[in-house]
Amino acid sequence: MSALALLVASGCGRDEARYRWERALLAADRLADHEDYRAAREAYVHLSTGDMAEPAREAELRYVQYRLAWLSEREGDYRAAVLGYQELWGNEQRDEIAAKAMYRVGYIFYEPLGRREDGLEVWERVMTAMPDTIAAGKALREILSHYDREGVPREALKFIERLYPRLHDTPIDDNLMYRYGQRLRALGSEDGAEKAFRRVIDDHPTSGLVDDAQWELADLYRAQQRFDDALLILRFITENREESWIVGSYDSEYVDDARFQRGIILLDALNSHEEAEREFWRFLDEFPESILRDDARWNIIQSRLAREDGDGARDGCAELTEVEPESRWVDDCETIVAALNQGASPRSLRREAAD
Incomplete structure (x- = not known):
């Protein structure tokens, strides 16, 4: 047999x-x-030993x-599970498996063993040692959820403020700042929340949290009656969608709501009724299967009633x-059409928009 044949074989x-x-x-x-679990353990051991x-x-x-460590955890052998997990992040191993293992150790301490402080400490170690992993984001959510359940939101703020200098310019930076903004707003610090959301948007333009931060910011502006600012941010969200189609990337989960809310602000807050109708027609064109499609049509009818366009309102209802x-x-709609047929003023029939 030739050398080539041996290599192929x-x-x-x-x-x-x-x-x-x-x-x-x-x-x-x-x-x-x-x-x-017993059969699974035998299979995993076989996979990891000898010629196999x-x-x-x-x-x-x-x-x-x-x-194998996960099996021990599922079987309630927490000591064996912790030892198995610890082997994966010892010796300076820093990868997704190591981060997942460390996260599970934090969970075991926090939940089944009831050693909450130890669990929180391990989760913090996940964040600081491996901030570029999925488990780091999960650990952050667990820690903040702990403070939320305990009813101490200011402790959550202190935690973020303490960790942020160490994790600034790491892959979890945007996540920390976004959660910081959420909690600042919940505590009534609207200026601080605005700055935090702005930092996510400006400092991390490619982050998956940009849309979330924009949505939070638009909602904040709307609550503050800064309607022009809210419209601008909502337009950015809709433009993100158009750009994502061109480059073939993601589609924002907020884009349909953003288009719809632009129409609501134009209709109810700014009384720009024709512009609101155009926005709702764009919504129907872009999202024909949306569960909000009948609400959009209802709001088109309201925009026509507000403009004293009775015939347009009839057509919209039909x-x-x-x-x-x-x-x-x-x-x-039947009630509105009947009233219009009896000579009622269209504007007098205007109802609340579907928000």
Whole structure:
């Protein structure tokens, strides 16, 4: 056999061994997910020992080790679980598996063992040691939820203020600042909240929390009756969607609400009725399947009534009844049309917008 043939044969052998290992891992995961813990443990141990472990990558063997510790946790053997998890973040290991393991140790201390201070301390270590991991964000939420449950929101502020200098310019920076803004607003510090949300937007333009911060900011401006500022921020959210279509990235979860709320502000707060109607038509065009579509049509009718456009209101009611026959507004439309037919002033029939 030639050297080339030997290389091809050995390569095929490795591919086959690799395939068997991956299939065995999937089978072990299924056993664990179906709570057959004894069989799952045997399968994971087999995967990580002897010749069977040879095709596995280091990260995959660490995953198997994580699952073995997880099995101990599920079985209530917390000492074994903690020891297993600790092996994964010892020796300066800093990856997602290490962060998940440290997070689980924090959970074990906090919840089943009732050692809350120890749990909080471990979660803080996740954040400071591995701020670039998913587990760091989960640890932050756990710590802040603790303060919320305890009814001590100012302690949450102090926690963020203490940690922020250490975590500034790390991947969790935006998350800290966003949570800080939320809690400042809840405590009535609107100026502080505005600055915090602005920092998320300005300092972290590619963050996944930019839309959240913009939405919070628009809601704050609306509550302060700074309607032009609110409209501007809501427009930014809708433009984010248009840009995401062009570059093929994400679509904001707030974009339909942003378009709808622009219409509400124009209709109710600024009395810009024609502009409000245009905004609601854009909403219907962009989000034809939205659960708010009948509300948008109702608000179009309200904009026409406010402009003394009785014929337009009739047409709007007829269209709403035809397109959305199950809408909660159908009966109200019948009342409006009957009153218009009896000569009532359209403006006198204006109702509250659907917010």
